[in-house]
Amino acid sequence: MSDQRPLGLRPQPPATNRVTSIREFHARMSMEPGGLKGVNQAEVGRQIEARNAAQNRTGGDDDANDAGDAVMHDATEEANEPDTSIDIIKSREEIIRLSIDATRSARTLLDATSLLLSKENPVSATTTLSPETHQRAGLGTLGLTKLAAPTVIAQERKPRNKMTIIGRRLRDMRHVARKALSASRRLRREIRAETKYWSQVQTVTDAGFRTAHLPEHQTIGVRFGFNSDKPSFADKDIAPLRRAEKGSAELVLGTYGGGSQRVQVTILEHGSVVGKSTLQQPMPEESPLRDVKEASETIFNQELWHEMNKEARLMLGRKVRLEKSAITYPISSTETISISLVSPGGADTPESEPPRPKDDLADGLNIALALQLTSAHRFREEDEGENEMHNAMGMAKAGDDDDLEYLILEPIVSYFEHEQILEQCIRQFSALLRPLSAAGLDCFVKISEKSLKQTLPPAKNCAVATTVVLLRHPEVHFDLQIAPHCRLRIMFTSSATDGTHFAVACESTSPSQPNPLIKRCPPYPKGYDEVSKLFEYLYTAVPRALAGYSEFVVQELILSVLQSGENARGWTWAFDNKGLSPYNHSDFGVYFEFSRDPATGGRVVEVRGDFNDENGQRISRTWTWPAAPGQDDDDQTASFEDVVRHVLASCPHVAEDLDEGD
Known part of the structure; x- marks a missing residue:
């Protein structure tokens, strides 16, 4: 064979470059x-x-x-x-x-x-x-046989290798045991942490707050707001209760968490603080229930402050003012209410302050504001129930929930306006009766107020009852007697929706002696909607009432003259119903005015008499109560009835019956 590989089929490449393979x-x-x-x-x-x-x-x-x-x-x-x-x-x-x-x-x-x-x-x-x-070769001549047998050294190493294997196994078992113990301790810690976490979640649930799983299934969320919150606040009242390292449940407020906030009412008198509502301090213990309650109180007060700011912008015509960080309203000429949103425990809210004389009023107003928002929530929840019924019946109610205005400040302002009008009426009644009392007339005013149970409809809860009390004030009755036989009943009603109304009725003491104002100066049948209009009528009615009382004096004189066997004088009313004069002798008589004294600014009773003196000469004389400076001592001590009797007795004798015509 050649030097090539035994199984190589590929030849060596040729020297020429014409063919490569x-x-x-x-x-x-x-x-x-x-x-x-x-x-x-x-x-x-x-x-x-x-x-x-x-x-x-x-x-x-x-x-x-x-x-x-x-x-x-x-x-x-x-x-x-x-x-x-x-x-x-x-x-x-x-x-x-x-x-x-x-x-x-x-x-x-x-x-x-x-x-x-x-x-x-x-x-x-x-x-x-x-x-x-x-x-x-034949069959079976080639096979595989183990040639290497165990040596002595290998036999000596076998026990050592066995012990090495046993040692390694023991080491692995100890490592596994340590891992198992570590996992057991970690599991016990997890069990304690989970038990603590879920017990705190259960505490929050038992307190009335709703909990549910968030999109992160391992996290529980809690809703610390209210079902009837507006959409602008409904997105802020849900937060996760995450488990801390040691198992405690922590409320994660995120971007909305800005600390505790409370609405505080302050009473100012001449710029000085005379009353301040008490701030509820946070719960001392560290617990998720404390955090949830603090978050609930904070979002409630934030919504209350937000709604009051919206409402205050619509009540600028009723003396409500928006300042930099407060809402103010003057309840009198010297006192002002200031409402602000503060943080408990801050620099401007010390923990302990000395008591002030108007702290009770500030606390009451603070509670009333909170009840107003609670009542608004209840009303809105009832409206949502009605809307669901309307939707089911195909009668959907249009409107955006955020556009719904809550009445928070309106009832409070209406209440103080009612009190201010009541105080104004009492002051003006006192000013009206002062000169009449100085003249010796039997005059008085009695003030009575209907019971709330008689005027208010039954309420389902305290919040609704408080709202109704603030919106619908009890009816006040003034029983005013200007002179004997001249009595008026004034019924004063006011509400946040209907405003102020005074209804005046003339009352007679007896059927035989009717009230002269019924004929001579009747009140406006529809009543009066302002205090100034009411007292304008009363100032007009006083001289007519005095003339009517003088008519009863004339009747007594006529009766005494007739009993003595002499001829009686006939008398008639003046054209303006402010006096009496003898029949066919209009240049004689007695006339009455209830005018303002330019010197003091108060009201005075003025009686002018045209009569004959002891010499039979016609004279004209004026008496005033309270007495004017320079008036005779006898005039100052004389009563209204004495002056009227003296003038009437000194007028010319006319033998005619009393004419009750105009």
């Missing part, structure tokens, strides 16, 4: 007419002669080549190349030689393999074993 040569020859089998010396000679003849006809044109040429090279190289027929013959011989070598190598390998298998399976090996090898 047998495969390439075989492919080229297969493309020729007749293929490789058609290659012989005669055919190759004819092709060579044909090519030479073609070259001679073209004058040696290098670019013209025969279409059947098997070798593709330039004309210049082919001219210098030797005869190709010799190379083809050598290549064929080389292929045949390599094929023979490969066949021999494969046959030798097959005989060796078959002889090796003949010891174990002679029947199968006989089918592939060549007859020469079977005759020369």
